[in-house]
Amino acid sequence: MSRAITGTAIGNVMEWFDFGVYGYIATTIAQVFYPGNSVSAVHLIATFGTLAAAFVVRPLGGMIFGPLGDRIGRKRVLVMTILMMTFGTTMSGLLPGYSAIGIWAPILLVVARVFQGLSTGGEFVGAMTYLVEQAPDRKRGMLVGFLPLGNLIGFVAAGFLVTGLEAWLPNDAWLAWGWRVPLLLAAPLGLIALYMRLRLGESPAFTQAHQDAEAEEGGRERFRHTVVEQWRPMLICAALVLTSQVADFMVTGYLPTYLKTIVHVAETPALVMIVATLAVLMATIVFVAKLSDRIGVKPIMRTGCGLLIVASIPAFLLMRFGGGYPVIFIGVLLIGLMELCFDSTTPSALPALFPTRVRYGALAISYNLSISTVGGVTPLIAQALISATGNEMVPAYMLMFAGVVGVVTLLFTPEVAGKPLPGSGPAVETEEEARALAFDSG
Secondary structure (H helix, E strand, O other): OHHHHHHHHHHHHHHHHHHHHHHHOHHHHHHHHOOOOOOOHHHHHHHHHHHHHHHHOHHHHHHHHHHHHHHHOHHHHHHHHHHHHHHHHHHHHHOOOHHHHOOHHHHHHHHHHHHHHHHHHHHHHHHHHHHHHHOOHHHHHHHHOHHHHHHHHHHHHHHHHHHHHHHHOOHHHHHHHHOHHHHHOHHHHHHHHHHHHHOOOOOHHHHHHHHHOOOOOOHHHHHHHHHHOOHHHHHHHHHHHHHHHHHHHHHHHHHHHHHHHOOOOOHHHHHHHHHHHHHHHHHHHHHHHHHHHHHOHHHHHHHHHHHHHHHHHHHHHHHHHOOOHHHHHHHHHHHHHHHHHHHOOHHHHOHHHOOHHHHHHHHHHHHHHHHHHHHOOHHHHHHHHHHHHOOOOHHHHHHHHHHHHHHHHHOOOOOOOOOOOOOOOOOOOOHHHHHHHHHHHO
16 A cells, blocks of 8 residues: 555646646746736736646546556556656746747647646546555545645645745746746656556556456447446536535635735745645645545535635635735635645545446546536636636635535535445455455355
């Protein structure tokens, strides 16, 4: 389990390190890759649009890598995705700016982000699938909870690095080369991740299902098994992803910009507030995931939905009119707690909605379609709506809408905590548990 956790989580560290860096340096990206030296609303929309490009192609990545993972194995696909992710992020850090190559700068940046987006279409869902299939039923929530911990580590590390470089470097040096340093770190991190993933064994659940499978299916049969027969859990998955990712990307993708451009908090204090909020989540996420093994994932998700509905407006009012850093931080932390309720539960719950033989493919398609349609473009939608309406409370309304979607979806969602995975037998931790289970069923 230790090797499985570290081998999968390191890819999530990389994915969210990359996303975090891009969110933190969005205003710098706007200056480097687009014409003009000022950071206007148009520049920010273009920058978040470039970020959204990676999410637009994520469903394509999911449609490629998900079914492929059900055919050739989870491990092989996870090796492919880490290589593609490393290439895309490193390429972003090597590109010349607008002053050097003109319009080709934003075009090539979009290409790099698309490459990275294709890889992430199979990365996180592959890690979830692999680890869920390794974990015993009674500890699935806690063990899979290390995946979102990896996400937070990546984002917090990005925050510390970007904040430190911005504070240390003169502005000219930061614009010239400093912003590239965090992105170029993807190369050594990718090599470490590749080494660790090559040492992983294949998922036992996949191996057994693969051995028991009938002759190789054609494309039409595979589509029927993966999509047509799984339409109900796929809809549940997509709706839960919508609810969770609007909160997630609001914190990690948009709040750094909101604090700087709307609340007028200086750049370094704004980043410190985000990083501190994520540090709180880091300290608690595994404990909340462990709690889901005892009380179930649905009560924790319901709590998150309730917070989205009733606490979003107060959170943004505290940020806008708090008047001091401590009060503004409380508003940011409130949104972080909403995120905690979903980050701690969805990685173990979503794969358990699907049977083993189609788990990777069905999860990848539904997860990535949802995250691309709403979650990944949350910063772009928020900025565009504020610019169009002039209403600076729009992000709070977006969070409330996500909460309502979650409440309705949970009415149709089965409780999966502690139960065997569909298509697999019970998974236990010790031989004594296996013997007791066999005796009870006999």
